[in-house]
Amino acid sequence: MSPEQAVLPYATWPSPISTAEVARSGPRPAYPTVAGGQVWWTEDRPAEGGRTTIMRRDPDGALHELLAAPWSARTRVHEYGGRSYAVVPGGGVVFANLADQRLHLVLTDGEPRPITPEPDRDAALRYADMTVRDGRVWCVRERHHDDGRVSRSIVSVPLDGSAEPHEHVGGSDFYAYPELSPDGEHLAYICWDHPRMPWNGTELRITRLADGRSRTLCGGPAESVLAPRWCGDRHLYLVSDRSGWWNLYRIALDGTAPEALHPAEEEFAGPLWQLGAHPYAVLDDGRIAVLHGRGDLRLGVLDPADGTLTDLDVPYTGWAPALDRDGRSLAGIGYGPATPRSVVRLDLPTGRAEELRQDAGEPPETAYLPVARSVEIEGRSGRRVHAFVHPPSNPRCRGEGAPPYIVSVHGGPTSHSTSAPELEKAFFTSRGIGVLDVNYGGSTGYGRAYRDRLRGEWGVVDVEDVIAAAGWLAAQGLADPARIAIRGGSAGGWTAMAACCASDAFAGGVSYYGVSALGPLVAATHDFESRYVEWLVGPEDPALYASREPLARVAGVSCPMLLLQGLSDPVVPPAQSRAFADALAERGVPCTYMTFEGEAHGFRRVETRSAALATELAFYQQIFRG
The missing domain is CATH 2.40.128 (Lipocalin)
Known part of the structure; x- marks a missing residue:
């Protein structure tokens, strides 16, 4: 214990990590590409309206930003997007521009110019998962039809934009990972159909480009195959969870069974929420x-x-x-x-x-960053629950007794939290509020059986696990049981709201663009997730849905709530948060409902992020007081 540490109430410790600093940070570098000693990647610009730019680092250390405002390299395929650019041999990049979703080519020191046709309606044609080969861009194309249907295919486009995109493969609901064989004769790719999600079941197929004949090499309704790469002209590497874990395999084109390269009870990949990684x-x-x-x-x-x-x-x-x-x-x-x-x-x-x-x-100074610790929590019926503990950390302050904690619930729900240090977490821990990231049953990162715990059990297993996590914090003496809150975004917002409906373990709950009602979600959400609820809960059944959804169980909430929502959200429409806020108000439960014009699913603008974080901190300081 440092003699210079002042004893101050938890949640009030002074910290150099401000809301503005957190809001401005988080360029979220992603999708690196390396070629000829140069490295490219995308990164966000929260201070520039949340746009995404492309960066290049040269061998001499020079850093170049390839897209000036207002250009934004972001694709809306599946609404979650993914890899939005590809490097052109010899210089330049092709990218999907957010505003019109067309592919554009930008050469060294040049201005972007479109290479795909302008659609009849805004953003009706979208492109992602790109690679450049022999003067053409190969990618997934998503078409939004006038009647509301959405279709996808794999196309190629000449780099000079001299011809319309040529469709090579179509007919399945979804495609990913288009990969040309070294000899250019075959196209390998992943595909799947509704109602499956890509972590439920996909197929690895190849198409002979000369005649368009296709066949399936492996995969199916109960096997998730991902990320094919060619190994010569007659073999492919791939990731499959046929063993119960996403492991690496090699398969021949002659149809023999895949060969496991290193069988292990570990994951060699993650869930395919975004294309192209x-x-x-x-x-x-x-x-x-x-x-x-x-x-x-x-x-x-x-x-x-x-x-x-x-x-x-x-x-x-x-x-x-x-x-x-x-x-x-x-x-x-x-x-x-x-x-x-x-x-x-x-x-x-x-x-x-x-x-x-x-x-x-x-x-910030390292001492202000929490050191994450991986833990296993005993959940209901003795089941194991994975989590990361981020304790309060501040070199200038300490508290007395057990501190308050936030139980943090990741979105997805088929996703997971990692131990990566994040300035947003440090914003809270440096003020004397611990954070527990819970990878509840259904999370990725721990094998298929763990992932499948949530099948038909969303609103049950996830809720039980976060409630158990709050109890574990108190039982271990890590947290003051009267000062444990819960927060989550999207599917995590659903779990946060549902947990407050089902238990009095929490002093307050925070939901960022969370799901409150299943029927309206199924009716209004986007195509990629339009059948997801069938796996998570079951076929549409008003009685079943009412037994799970927070809106139908709102009478169980007794703690204050904070709801934050973007008004341009295509994934979880604003009506979801509004309905829950109205229901709380009718019952006299304290609730703050905060909306943001122009924000979608995940806040990107610096002013939005700053305002949301400041409001959230004030909420915790109020409920943790005393």
Whole structure:
């Protein structure tokens, strides 16, 4: 204990991490590409209306921003988007522009120009998951029809925009990972149909381009296949969960069964919410750079000849599931206990790692960052629940007794939290409020059986697990049982609201654009998730839905609530939060309902993020008082 630490009430500690700093931070670097010594990636600009730009780092260290405002490299395929650009050999990039969703080509020091036709309606044609080969862009195209239908296909577009996109594959509801064979004869890809989500079941198919004949190599309704990469002209690498874990396999085009390269009860990939990220990279010597682990993913090199996997000695404890390589260089997004998500270039022969860009512009003093600890909590009926503890941390202050805590619930719900340090978490922990990230049953990162706990049980298993987490915090003496709140966004907002309906374990609840009612969600949400509720809860049944949804169980809420909502949200329409706020008001439950014009599913603008965070802190300070 430092003698300089002042004893102050929890939730009031002075901190150098301001709302404005958090709001301005978070460029969220993503989708790295490395070629010829240069590295590209996308990053957000919260202070510029939340637009997304493309960055390039040259071998001499020079950093270039390729898109000036108002250009924004963001695709709306599946509404969640994904990889929105591809590097053009010899210089330049092709990208999907947010405003019109058309593909544009921008050459070195040039202005972007469109290479796809203007649709009849705004954003009716969308493109994602791009690669450039032999003067053409290969990608997934999403078409929004006049009658409300949405269809998808794999197309190619000439780089000079001289012809309309040519459709190579169509007929399935969804496509991902278009990959041309080295000889250009075959196209490999992943596809699936409603009502499945890509973590439920997908198929790996190949199409012979000469005649359009297609066949399925592996996958199906109960096998999630992801991320094919060619291994010569007659074999493919892929990730499959046929063993119960997303592991790496190799398969021949002759239809023989996939060969497991390194069977392990670990994940080698993550859920396909966004298109275009590859969780492994084939190196020049035939070995494979892979990401693997539980919760957090570690970086290693796998030798497919004998199955040996060797972790690399790098100062990063976790990685985003997106790698790229060129020659001796590997690029990815890594993080460590005191290192925010960073674009990292790794020199493979020497093992030297170089950070090119961090998620936070100027990280605070390390002592203000919480050190995450992975824990296992005993849930209902003895089931294991995974979580990360982020305790209060401030070198200038300490409190007396057990501190308040926030039980934080990730969205998805088929997703998970990691141990990556985030300025938003540190904003709370540096003020004396701990954070517990709960990877409730149904989360990814821990195998298919753990993921499938939520099948038909959304609103039950997730709620039971976060309530158990609050009880565990109190039982361990980590938190004051009277000062535990819960927060979540999207599907996490649903769980936060539902937990407050089902239990008095929480002093307050915060929902960011959360789901409150299933019937309206099914009727109004976007195509990608339009059948998701069938897996999460079941076929539409008013009685079943009412037994799960927060709006129908609002009478159980006795704690104050804070609801924050973007008014342009296409995923969870604003009516969801509005209805829950109205129901709370009718029952006299304290509720603050805050809306933001122009914001969609996930706040991107600096003024929105700052206002939301300030309101949330004030909410906690009020409910934790005393």
